[in-house]
Amino acid sequence: MISYKISAYMQTMPEDLQYWFYQRPVWFTGVWATRVWPALLGSFLLLLQCRQALRLFVLALAGFLIAPL
Incomplete structure (x- = not known):
C-alpha cells in the first residue's frame, strides 16, 4: 500500500x-x-x-546490509 501511495492508507500516518x-x-x-x-x-x-x-538468504542479507531500513 505504501509503494502505490494509496491516499486513504497514507493519511492514517503521521505527517513526518x-x-x-x-x-x-x-x-x-x-x-x-x-x-x-x-x-x-x-x-x-x-x-x-x-x-x-x-x-537466496545470502542475497537477502546483502540487501539488508545495503539499506537496513
Whole structure:
C-alpha cells in the first residue's frame, strides 16, 4: 500500500512519516525487493530442502546490509 501511495492508507500516518515515504529515492524500492523476495523464495526452497536456499538468504542479507531500513 505504501509503494502505490494509496491516499486513504497514507493519511492514517503521521505527517513526518508520510514525508519520508514520498521523498525516499527510487533505488530504495529495489533494495527492499532484494531483501524481501529472495528471503521469501529461500524460505520455500528451505522447506523443499533445496541447496539454492542458502544463496537466496545470502542475497537477502546483502540487501539488508545495503539499506537496513
